[in-house]
Amino acid sequence: MSIDKTAVETTPKSNNFIHQIIDSDLQSDHAPVKIVTRFPPEPNGYLHIGHAKSICLNFGTAEKYQGVCHLRFDDTNPEKESQEYIDAIKRDITWLGFSWHEQIKYTSSYFEQLYLWAVYLIEQGRAYVCDLTAEQAREYRGNFTTPGKNSPYRERSIAENLALFAAMKAGEFAEGHCSLRAKIDMQSSNMNMRDPMLYRILNVAHHQTGSDWCIYPIYDFAHGQSDAIEGVTHSICTLEFEGHRPLYDWFIDNLPVPAIPRQYEFSRLELNYTVTSKRKLKQLVDLKVVFGWDDPRMPTISGMRRRGYTAAAIKNFCEMVGVTRANGVVDVAMLESAVREDLEKNAKRAMCVINPLKITISNFAEGQCELLSLPVHPKLEMGNRELPFSRHLYIEKEDFSEDTSLGRKKFKRLVIGDYVRLRGAYVIKAEQVIRDDNDQIVEVVASLVPRTVGANPAPEFKPRGVIHWVSAEHALPCELRIYGRLFTDPSPDKDKEKSFIELVNPDSLQVIKQAWAEPSLKMAAVESAYQFERTGYFVADSDSTAEKLVFNQTIALRESKGK
């Protein structure tokens, strides 16, 4: 496959407010030589659609300005983190099509430097060891209307602080016994500046550093300095960190850091009918509401991947929603539209009958088989596939009606006494209905109009429409998993009375144990996308075996009114 280089180069990358800032930074006298960004997930859960937006912004910005983007695991809280999450995050980012600069970074690999900087702050008289308990510290901190009070330990001598901090590091205190705090301003209207914690004691082994440490830095003390170490120029995060920016800058100003990164905030992505919070997604997994982090109903990157959403669709969606500082809720229909847009041009076409009605072609000999050749895609050149046509076929039950009064525009399918086109095959006429003892239709006898494969019939045989079908004896039984929204409420986590768990859609998964797929689907590879004509987009699931094919419905086809 050849890549149109000029097209790639001229692909317009959105110009959001962050890029405008970078553009003007690049004009300034001390313009950075290279734009450096970073994507800093904490490995305490799987990445979701909200992270995808951040990934696209950070990696995309680096690409746009020919800079670099680091993947840095922000692993300062070993209690909640694990290697499993690290592996999953790497897999997801790679799948999205991004690659990080050089090797993966870990905040934990800066622990020694961070410790030295903490000592430096103590030496400068800007940090102290505080023996207040968590509860006492809360009281001393005051609240929005009441200024905080200085800790009684605030004026310890530098020597004493140095000794105490060394003892903390040496493991001489129990968890919670004391902490290291910055000496800033307990009266500040910004709560983050009221002598924030820098280090706490945690007698927990770390997934990267083992038992090397029993004190761990707090996010605020680790993040900006890690950015500085990596030479990050633009540290892009979400809006809730806005109030932390003065603190971020305070550390950069008061420490001998090697670079001056700046933090910029954008609004996080919210989608209706879904939750985008690692904590809540973890609950869905832990409570077994879903089968796992990669359940196709999950808005996780791995879930969407298994569902059949493509990386291109997700990236395009992120481009569509834009980057701003206004918080809003994006309609999932926009995501679904991006998925359909990508699948429409990339999914192979195939036929699969979900609820079979037997059709017997009276003028086609028993045992005979005609091999038809159908294009894999109606518009794009994607080759052809072979399809066996025989005397006994299956069509969709709902594609047949005995009601001859149905208008041709209203019901574009098979009606007794009328004609319909079998996709890629003959035009047939329904002639007789066969019923069982319970008066249920079990079979329809039809006749084909000769020489109508690939050719329009005479006007008197004009079909009402086109329907899908499979040859009964050649069809492959398969399982179909149809997914609905995971939540019944557009804002599942906004309800004041009900927990989002109570708003889970009980019908979010429908399993069709046996559907009938055309034989070419035998070769369906996991993750390759198909459009089952007239029914929806599907993708082979990893649960597929040689005996039983399993397909996930990625998304239904858009349906116009009147169907």
Add this chain to the structure above:
RNA sequence: UGGGGUAUCGCCAAGUGGUAAGGCAACGGGUUUUGAUCUCGUUUUUUCUCGUCAUUCGUAGGUUCGAAUCCUUCUACCCCAGCCA
């Protein structure tokens, strides 16, 4: 409640003092061997329709020849009182 933010169509979102882009959604028409796709319209405030005037960027004022853009007022919503990130 002190501080920090944000308000442009049902939902996202351009717009940066010169006369309101685009996408999604919805609704109509056309095309179609997928009721898909494609395509053409309509939907910012009113209107059955067409013209005209006016109105219009949360609100109310102001500056200006000219304001979504600048100033002031008010309102609504979001974030901060973890030894989480």
